[in-house]
Amino acid sequence: MTKVAQNLTADPAPGRRLPAHEVIYRQLRGLVLFGDLAPGQAVTIQGLTDQTGAGMTPVREAIRRLTAEGALEFQGNRRVCVPFLTADHVSELILARQWLDPHLALRATERASPEDLDHLEELDAALDTAITRGDLRGYLESNYRFHKRLYDLAAAPILADMADGLWLRFGPSLRVVCGRMGTQNLPDKHKELMAAMRARDAEGAARAIREDVIQGMEQVRQSLDDPEV
Amino acid sequence: MTKVAQNLTADPAPGRRLPAHEVIYRQLRGLVLFGDLAPGQAVTIQGLTDQTGAGMTPVREAIRRLTAEGALEFQGNRRVCVPFLTADHVSELILARQWLDPHLALRATERASPEDLDHLEELDAALDTAITRGDLRGYLESNYRFHKRLYDLAAAPILADMADGLWLRFGPSLRVVCGRMGTQNLPDKHKELMAAMRARDAEGAARAIREDVIQGMEQVRQSLDDPEV
DNA sequence: TGCCCCAGAATATGATCAAATTAATCCCTG
DNA sequence: CAGGGATTAATTTGATCATATTCTGGGGCA
Structure with missing residues (x-):
């Protein structure tokens, strides 16, 4: 019997150290969810690496996840930003x-x-x-x-x-x-x-x-x- | 006026060469969508790098995206697999x-x-x-x-x-x-x-x-x- | 106005480190 | 002496980073 962990954001093992990409993801998610990032604002990889001190790989993964969830928007030309809502x-x-x-x-x-x-x-x-x-x-x-x-x-x-x-x-x-x-x-x-x-x-x-x-x-x-x- | 490209899978510019992570994403998405991967089957980064010839960063991003969409399941212990459906x-x-x-x-x-x-x-x-x-x-x-x-x-x-x-x-x-x-x-x-x-x-x-x-x-x-x- | 070059940002790779599963070994018990 | 369980070694896989490469957008120049 496999225990199905449907929700990604659920801690698999609470005591375990969270991977960097997970930490970045949660931070960034909070920023979007609570409007710390304004609609239209650009979200750059380098900006986040500088801001969080993490490498670019974890940052990339966090951005991809949020983009897949519709929290961020891929602008075609490799740019990502917070979407405007019509x-x-x-x-x-x-x-x-x-x-x-x-x-x-x-x-x-x-x-x-x-x-x-x-x-x-x-x-x-x-x-x-x-x-x-x-x-x-x-x-x-x-x-x-x-x-x-x-x-x-x-x-x-x-x-x-x-x-x-x-x-x-x-x-x-x-x-x-x-x-x-x-x-x-x-x-x-x-x-x-x-x-x-x-x-x-x-x-x-x-x-x-x-x-x-x-x-x-x-x-x-x-x-x-x-x-x- | 910004053109809203809601769907990630839409080609932004048809003539442009697609980035590797996008290619991997589409391949893998097809494999899941049409059942080429059986429920429970493990999806490993290294397996995909070997299989596709790409580096691990694009593969990683593709997997994260699919996981965020619910196509793949994060197993807690850093493993990812195709989810069983109850x-x-x-x-x-x-x-x-x-x-x-x-x-x-x-x-x-x-x-x-x-x-x-x-x-x-x-x-x-x-x-x-x-x-x-x-x-x-x-x-x-x-x-x-x-x-x-x-x-x-x-x-x-x-x-x-x-x-x-x-x-x-x-x-x-x-x-x-x-x-x-x-x-x-x-x-x-x-x-x-x-x-x-x-x-x-x-x-x-x-x-x-x-x-x-x-x-x-x-x-x-x-x-x-x-x-x- | 249009073209070209450059700075900056994103993409992609391979190396390195850490974690986890698997395999192998060993010890203990019956 | 054989079997079972558990500890440890080895291998596989994931995570992260530093770096090289490619691409986009904008500013300068004709």
């Missing part, structure tokens, strides 16, 4: 998340233990803290962690991978949008979601997360339409 | 394709030009030829090409990427399943699909492709349940 792209992302997220939330509700729910609520509390503090970066991280945890609870590794991958695509643009309007007016439906999960109301949980997704993503779409960076 | 995994793939494929077919129907439809029918004819010839490999390639073309016609690069990526996950197992029962009894709903697309019946096209997907994928699931390799 309104059409956001529409696709909305469609995809509108299907994936509720489905995963539904499964998560059926499977989550009370401890799992407690943990989710902790993550949501951290999110609220970040909002009241006006900590944008903290908000983005907490929000991602909350949803990521929900994906993992669904026990559907392939679908979870798909949903997770979408975050990399709108991360940079989300940061731009949120940066424009501060952290105060960032409503979510997490409380409704948690209530439904506690009540084992899987359908209700799916509905709550669907509204959460639409609410958040529509803001991104509208924001991209108007000023057009 | 019945649960297939269930996830069925769910995902059951949503993605009809949606893309619907959009493709709305957008396809008559020439596009002609081209699709050519691809389908090649598929039939492969079946009557008993050419398994040819069948798998033609079938993929048909569906891939359908994805591209939908003009939804992100969703198309997602759907395309799923093929890499069930490619090896599909080959095993089809290999067991020959090419004769491989029914599909492509004729119904084409008829609906010609009639601009988007809903009908979506229905046809949905049945096609279910029919094909259910065979894989059942086949995985019974003999358990």
Whole structure:
């Protein structure tokens, strides 16, 4: 019997020293996911070797991985940059998340233990803290962690991978949008979601997360339409 | 205005010489997609350098890319192999394709030009030829090409990427399943699909492709349940 | 404006080091 | 004395780096 480790980012052996290419990958992934790199910004191999002190081979591998995931974009002429998102792209992302997220939330509700729910609520509390503090970066991280945890609870590794991958695509643009309007007016439906999960109301949980997704993503779409960076 | 090249596998400049890592990537991708590598088979860097004559850096990058796409699996101990598919995994793939494929077919129907439809029918004819010839490999390639073309016609690069990526996950197992029962009894709903697309019946096209997907994928699931390799 | 050259960046190689699997050996027990 | 398990040696494979080569893009010059 083989233990299937679907998720690449899962530590195979927690105590083991991580290879450099894995470390670079995670760093760079975080930079994209939380919008530290702006859309359009170039990502160069040499820049990363200088910045991280690593050799170019690990850096190359990290960039290839992110590019394959859609987090970075290959520009044809050997250049790589953070992709711009058009309104059409956001529409696709909305469609995809509108299907994936509720489905995963539904499964998560059926499977989550009370401890799992407690943990989710902790993550949501951290999110609220970040909002009241006006900590944008903290908000983005907490929000991602909350949803990521929900994906993992669904026990559907392939679908979870798909949903997770979408975050990399709108991360940079989300940061731009949120940066424009501060952290105060960032409503979510997490409380409704948690209530439904506690009540084992899987359908209700799916509905709550669907509204959460639409609410958040529509803001991104509208924001991209108007000023057009 | 930046031209967004969403798909990595698209030639940026057709005349240009492709870099080695891109060549290796495509070769290896084909091997996975069409089941030339069996589930569980190890994919080693050195093996590929010997086999292709390329250096290890391009090989490494190709493997990382495929791993990020879920075509290969990282085994924790720095080893990489072709993943085994469990019945649960297939269930996830069925769910995902059951949503993605009809949606893309619907959009493709709305957008396809008559020439596009002609081209699709050519691809389908090649598929039939492969079946009557008993050419398994040819069948798998033609079938993929048909569906891939359908994805591209939908003009939804992100969703198309997602759907395309799923093929890499069930490619090896599909080959095993089809290999067991020959090419004769491989029914599909492509004729119904084409008829609906010609009639601009988007809903009908979506229905046809949905049945096609279910029919094909259910065979894989059942086949995985019974003999358990 | 168009061409040519150059700086800089990416691609690709082979060497070197480290880790892991495999093979072989040895010791201990029955 | 034979078999089994485990430790260790050998080999294979992965990870990283330094370096050479190729290509792209831009600036200078006609």
